[in-house]
Amino acid sequence: MTTATEESFLNDLELSLKEAWKLLIDGKKDRTSPLHTPVVASVDSNGNPSQRVMVLRKVDRENRLLRFNTDLRATKVAEIGEQAAISILCYHPAAKTQLRLTGSGRIETQGPAVDENWENATLYGKRCYLAYPAPGSVVDRPTSGLHPDLEGQKPSADKVAPARSNFAILLAEIERIEWLYLAHTGHRRARYIWDDDAGAWESEWLVP
Ligand SMILES: Cc1cc2nc3c(=O)[nH]c(=O)nc-3n(C[C@H](O)[C@H](O)[C@H](O)COP(=O)(O)O)c2cc1C
Known part of the structure; x- marks a missing residue:
């Protein structure tokens, strides 16, 4: 949860952006955070959302x-x-903040980032990637998709090792952030667009 006071960032584009990233960084660490x-x-594939x-x-502010x-x-x-438009939405009621992030998404299956996420996953988390048939498959009975040997008990590292071949990460490179803050005194809304040439965020206020 953020510790900054409302007055410190309410009317400051730079501090509001800092606050937005802090909410995301805290949200990654805190399982109870809505973020x-x-x-x-x-x-x-049909063009539908x-x-x-x-x-x-993981939140990497420096690389967005x-x-x-x-x-x-x-x-x-x-x-x-390998590349697609992506949009991420979050709302933190206690921080009274909505974040709408847009950018470019890509899937990776190999490399240090994938290895890091796999290593950080719990045995229960890894077990999810053993579902068979594939997630989203139509089946003729209710199922977890897991083999009965894997259900109802903590799986061993050996048992979940084959799940690595079904594991991937989604990386979202953020190019635009829209920050909406709800305040009794009057809401605030700001937009930040990444300028690649300048290597900086272009920022502007919007009417909420
Ligand atoms: C609390 C919660 C957390 C979830 N976390 C993930 C996640 O980290 N990765 C994921 O692929 N799906 C996750 N899911 C499941 C997805 O919402 C979704 O049902 C599933 O990935 C299938 O989506 P798709 O058909 O668009 O690929 C989560 C669902 C809930 C309710």
Whole structure:
């Protein structure tokens, strides 16, 4: 949860942006934060919006990257692939802040970032990637998709090791942030657009 006072950032574009990133960084660390589980939107193969809740696994403010875990066989992976428009929505009621982030998403299956997320996953978390058939498959009975040997008990590291081949990460490179802050005295809304040439955020106030 943020510790900054409202007065410190309410009328300051730079501090409001700092506050937005702090909420995300805190949300990654704090499982109870609403920003721990943002809504991630992409566009499906028919051009329709497609949203899902995902756990925020890493926030890299310097490189404007958010990182999520996914099953390689998931529908969103096919939708996003190596590059796709992505939008992330979160609202923190106690911080009275809505963040709408947009940018470019990509799926990675190999490399240090994927290895790091895999290593940080719990055995229960890793077990999810053993579901068979693939997530989203139509089946003729209710199922977790897990083999009965894997249900109802903590899985061993050996048992979950094969799940690594179904594991991937989604990297969202943020290019635009819209910050909305709800205040009794009057709401505030700001937009930040990343300027690649300048290597800086362009910022402007909007009417809420
Ligand atoms: C609290 C919560 C956290 C979730 N975390 C993830 C996650 O980190 N990664 C993920 O792929 N799906 C996660 N899901 C499931 C997705 O919301 C979604 O149902 C699933 O990924 C299938 O989406 P897709 O068909 O668009 O690929 C989570 C769901 C909930 C309710």
